[in-house]
Structure formats: C-alpha cells, structure tokens
Amino acid sequence: MTDNKNWVFILNPIAGNGFVKKYEDTIKEKLNEFGVDADLVYTQKKGHASQIADVYAKKGYKHIISVGGDGTLNEVVRPLVGNKDVIVGIIPAGTGNDFIQILGFPNRFEDKHWPIFFEQNTMDLDVGTCNDNYFLNGMGLGFDAEVAAQNYEGEDIVKKGGKDKYIRHILKTLLFFKEKRMKFLSDNGNGYTDCFINTTSIGRRFAGGFFLTPEAIANDGLLDVCSIEKLSLFQRFRILPMVPKGTHIKDKNVTYYKTANLDLQFSEKVPYHLDGELFFDQKFDIGILPGALKIIYNPQGPHY
Structure with missing residues (x-):
C-alpha cells in the first residue's frame, strides 16, 4: 500500500536520448496499478527540475520523484537537501545511470521493481558539497x-x-x-x-x-x-x-x-x-x- 497523495514525478524529456517520453505511458500505468495519484511534470530547460521540486516541496508534497539520469536527479534534490519531510525517489531513464546502483535498483526498472519502489523503503543518503x-x-x-x-x-x-x-x-x-x-x-x-x-x-x-x-x-x-x-x-x-x-x-x-x-x-x-x-x-x-x-x-x- 502507498500514500496516494502528495506525489510528483519530474520528467526530463531529453534524458536517455528521449527515452523518458517513451516511458511516460509505463509510469502512468504503474501509478494506476498501485493506486498513486500523482502529478507528472516535464522540465523545459536546464535548472527547471530544481524549480519544480522547490515549488512542490513548498506545496507540501511528500514524494518528489526524478525521472531521468544522474544530472536530472542532481537538479531535483538541490532544494530538498536536509528536508527530511520529503522522500526523494529516482526512476532511472538516463544514459549512464551510475547513481541508481547505490540504491540497489537496475539501470531500467523491470515489473518486479515497481512494487519494491512503491513500498517506500528509505535510507538517509550522504550528500557531497563542492563550493556552492x-x-x-x-x-x-x-x-x-x-x-x-x-x-x-x-x-x-x-x-x-x-x-x-x-x-x-x-x-x-x-x-x-x-x-x-x-x-x-x-x-x-x-x-x-x-x-x-x-x-x-x-x-x-x-x-x-x-x-x-x-x-x-x-x-x-x-x-x-x-x-x-x-x-x-x-x-x-x-x-x-x-x-x-x-x-x-x-x-x-x-x-x-x-x-x-x-x-x-x-x-x-x-x-x-x-x-x-x-x-x-x-x-x-x-x-x-x-x-x-x-x-x-x-x-x-x-x-x-
């Protein structure tokens, strides 16, 4: 079971050479399957994922999910670092997808990974800082x-x-x-x-x-x-x-x-x-x- 409120998925349309756009139907199908009512929002420019995440966090959304590669996730989390009221997630849809293996998921989700994702098992991850x-x-x-x-x-x-x-x-x-x-x-x-x-x-x-x-x-x-x-x-x-x-x-x-x-x-x-x-x-x-x-x-x- 999942909390079916306060979810937003932030999608980068150019991640994975456009793979994200092809992935949208799958995401909607899984949201319906697991009873999650979520907003899906596409980024429009560099830095936009941070703006979207910030807006939704201030609205009180508790689940902010990045759909893209490592760079997309980096943008999404910038306004969320230190905010333990928000659960961050990533649906890997980039090219390299190096970060996702930290979390024990593969480069691309298979059917068996979606129920694990929506179980919302969480860890407190370290965040590196470099200048600002x-x-x-x-x-x-x-x-x-x-x-x-x-x-x-x-x-x-x-x-x-x-x-x-x-x-x-x-x-x-x-x-x-x-x-x-x-x-x-x-x-x-x-x-x-x-x-x-x-x-x-x-x-x-x-x-x-x-x-x-x-x-x-x-x-x-x-x-x-x-x-x-x-x-x-x-x-x-x-x-x-x-x-x-x-x-x-x-x-x-x-x-x-x-x-x-x-x-x-x-x-x-x-x-x-x-x-x-x-x-x-x-x-x-x-x-x-x-x-x-x-x-x-x-x-x-x-x-x-």
Missing part, C-alpha cells in the same frame, strides 16, 4: 572531467548517443589529455600532484561502468577519493582495464583514501563535473553532509 553545489554520486577533476566535457557540444548541449559515446570520449581523452599541477589539502595530508584523475565520491560507479571508487559507502559520512598522478600513455592503457573491476586502487600510481573534507587548487580554471554535469573553476572546497537526503532504495538489491 551538491553532488550525490561524485565529483571529478582531470581525466574524468575532460571525458565529461567531451560529452557537451556547447555549455548546455549534451551530445546524443548511448554508452558507446562514453567509450569514444574515454579513448580520445586517454590519448590527448595533459595533466595539470594541483595543490591538495585533506584529513589525509597535503601536497602537490600532477593530476591525471581526482575523483571524490559518495558512490562507486562512473561513465556507465567504471568503478573509480570501489570502496565507497553512501551513508558512512565520508568521501572516498581516488587520486591518480601523471601517467605515461602506456600506463594509461594499463590502468584503464582495471577500473571496471576496481582493482586499479592497488596500483602504485593511485592514492585512495577517505576524508570528510578536501581542498583543491589549480593555477587556472579547469573543467570539473558533479554527477556528470560540467562546470569550471580554479579552487574547490569539498565536503559532506551526512544523511542529508531521505531517498527510496531497494533492500533486496545490491545497495550500499
């Missing part, structure tokens, strides 16, 4: 961010394509990426490095299947950091096949640790991503808000 923004899965600098940058045709226009586009962007970046000098300060120490990758995370998986931070726990109150120093081309191609299995963290060129705070600085503005969304900055004040988001998860699935 939030992240739920991870924040990436260096190679990771350059791969994200390759996913954009302009500042706000995401290139079309499925998971294969990530592989193309990864291979191109492996060949041509040049490391930049980075200053770091954390609970683990401080110093300088030529940054090939610096991924700071709540979750484990990125780019549709790369486990950069394989030991992350999403509600332990700590950030997992995977920092990889300057690599030769040979080293890049040697380490890359390790990442899908998470075995790269044993390599001598990789530093892996947990921290509650991390300060990073470059000599110029560099690209970085938050849950796959692209930004640029020079200094990074990174932290964590333990248990700041109440979210639906699958207790029967491989959640963490």
Whole structure:
C-alpha cells in the first residue's frame, strides 16, 4: 500500500536520448496499478527540475520523484537537501545511470521493481558539497572531467548517443589529455600532484561502468577519493582495464583514501563535473553532509 497523495514525478524529456517520453505511458500505468495519484511534470530547460521540486516541496508534497539520469536527479534534490519531510525517489531513464546502483535498483526498472519502489523503503543518503553545489554520486577533476566535457557540444548541449559515446570520449581523452599541477589539502595530508584523475565520491560507479571508487559507502559520512598522478600513455592503457573491476586502487600510481573534507587548487580554471554535469573553476572546497537526503532504495538489491 502507498500514500496516494502528495506525489510528483519530474520528467526530463531529453534524458536517455528521449527515452523518458517513451516511458511516460509505463509510469502512468504503474501509478494506476498501485493506486498513486500523482502529478507528472516535464522540465523545459536546464535548472527547471530544481524549480519544480522547490515549488512542490513548498506545496507540501511528500514524494518528489526524478525521472531521468544522474544530472536530472542532481537538479531535483538541490532544494530538498536536509528536508527530511520529503522522500526523494529516482526512476532511472538516463544514459549512464551510475547513481541508481547505490540504491540497489537496475539501470531500467523491470515489473518486479515497481512494487519494491512503491513500498517506500528509505535510507538517509550522504550528500557531497563542492563550493556552492551538491553532488550525490561524485565529483571529478582531470581525466574524468575532460571525458565529461567531451560529452557537451556547447555549455548546455549534451551530445546524443548511448554508452558507446562514453567509450569514444574515454579513448580520445586517454590519448590527448595533459595533466595539470594541483595543490591538495585533506584529513589525509597535503601536497602537490600532477593530476591525471581526482575523483571524490559518495558512490562507486562512473561513465556507465567504471568503478573509480570501489570502496565507497553512501551513508558512512565520508568521501572516498581516488587520486591518480601523471601517467605515461602506456600506463594509461594499463590502468584503464582495471577500473571496471576496481582493482586499479592497488596500483602504485593511485592514492585512495577517505576524508570528510578536501581542498583543491589549480593555477587556472579547469573543467570539473558533479554527477556528470560540467562546470569550471580554479579552487574547490569539498565536503559532506551526512544523511542529508531521505531517498527510496531497494533492500533486496545490491545497495550500499
């Protein structure tokens, strides 16, 4: 049984190369099947999901559901962080769908997952902070961010394509990426490095299947950091096949640790991503808000 009032589903029509539009009938069918009376609202521009979520939270809606990818969810939760009166949910409908595996659900719901979703089992999820923004899965600098940058045709226009586009962007970046000098300060120490990758995370998986931070726990109150120093081309191609299995963290060129705070600085503005969304900055004040988001998860699935 579900509380059939105060539900809103926020749908991103361009997520998953338009998959969301095809998914609308399925969502309506499941709402009817489980007796849930909900509003379905489509986003119209970047940032609109945050506006919609804020409006519905202020109206007193208790269930605010994101239908899209990781970037859509990131927008939805921005006005909801710290609001334990609201239950957040995600119906994965993006391309990479890296965040959803934290919750024990698959990249696409099957019939058996809908009743579990509407049971409303919840966990208190940690939320990462970077300067004035939030992240739920991870924040990436260096190679990771350059791969994200390759996913954009302009500042706000995401290139079309499925998971294969990530592989193309990864291979191109492996060949041509040049490391930049980075200053770091954390609970683990401080110093300088030529940054090939610096991924700071709540979750484990990125780019549709790369486990950069394989030991992350999403509600332990700590950030997992995977920092990889300057690599030769040979080293890049040697380490890359390790990442899908998470075995790269044993390599001598990789530093892996947990921290509650991390300060990073470059000599110029560099690209970085938050849950796959692209930004640029020079200094990074990174932290964590333990248990700041109440979210639906699958207790029967491989959640963490």
